[in-house]
Amino acid sequence: MPLRNIFAIGLTLVMWSCTKSIETAAPTPLPPTSPSLKMISRTDWGWVPLTDSIPVHEIKYITIHHGGEDFPADKDPIQYLRGLQSWSQSDKGWIDNPYHYMIDLKGNIYEARPIKYPGDTNTSYDVRGHALICVMGNYENQILSTTQFEQLARLTATLADEYGVALNLIKTHRNYVETLCPGKDLYRYFEDGSFLERVAALRQ
Numbered sequence: 140m141p142l143r144n145i146f147a148i149g150l151t152l153v154m155w156s157c158t159k160s161i162e163t164a165a166p167t168p169l170p171p172t173s174p175s176l177k178m179i180s181r182t183d184w185g186w187v188p189l190t191d192s193i194p195v196h197e198i199k200y201i202t203i204h205h206g207g208e209d210f211p212a213d214k215d216p217i218q219y220l221r222g223l224q225s226w227s228q229s230d231k232g233w234i235d236n237p238y239h240y241m242i243d244l245k246g247n248i249y250e251a252r253p254i255k256y257p258g259d260t261n262t263s264y265d266v267r268g269h270a271l272i273c274v275m276g277n278y279e280n281q282i283l284s285t286t287q288f289e290q291l292a293r294l295t296a297t298l299a300d301e302y303g304v305a306l307n308l309i310k311t312h313r314n315y316v317e318t319l320c321p322g323k324d325l326y327r328y329f330e331d332g333s334f335l336e337r338v339a340a341l342r343q
């Protein structure tokens with residue numbers, strides 16, 4: 140038997156025995172959420188400092204959205220963020236991007252509107268008290284990747300810890316008003332409970 144085959148068998152046995160020992164040992168604590176959560180700061184993506192302000196709020200809820208427009212893989216998320224800030228201010232008259240955090244197709248997390256200010260919406264729910272997270276793309280048509288799911292869960296868990304938000308107050312846009320947001324491929328993880336399960340595990 141060639142030497143590399145013997146090596147491969149040996150390695151398989153080592154991996155098998157490692158797996159066995161992990162299964163029978165006490166559950167390994169999950170790493171804390173914050174150190175692994177890398178965010179792209181407003182300064183890093185070219186956010187324009189605000190010239191306007193509105194009354195501040197206290198975070199009590201976390202609410203998940205999608206961008207609602209198809210986001211091809213070659214579209215530049217930074218251009219999108221800059222465009223959204225400029226459109227929000229000039230066309231909508233909002234102080235800033237409507238969301239506090241945005242996640243791109245690769246799972247990168249960007250800071251958007253400062254969280255001390257309530258967000259904005261084109262629909263009719265009261266956004267005061269909500270931390271708004273938006274995943275770029277249209278999840279009626281697109282598929283949420285595992286990395287996006289995980290980054291969304293980590294960001295949600297970090298915010299929930301920071302502001303003391305209970306799991307039952309972590310919802311999606313469509314739980315408040317009639318809308319397709321956050322799209323069926325993202326919403327299905329709320330329907331089957333797996334999203335909040337992951338958030339709960341990350342908070343332990």
Ligand SMILES: [Zn+2]
Binds near residue numbers: 204205312320321
């Ligand atoms: Zn929404």
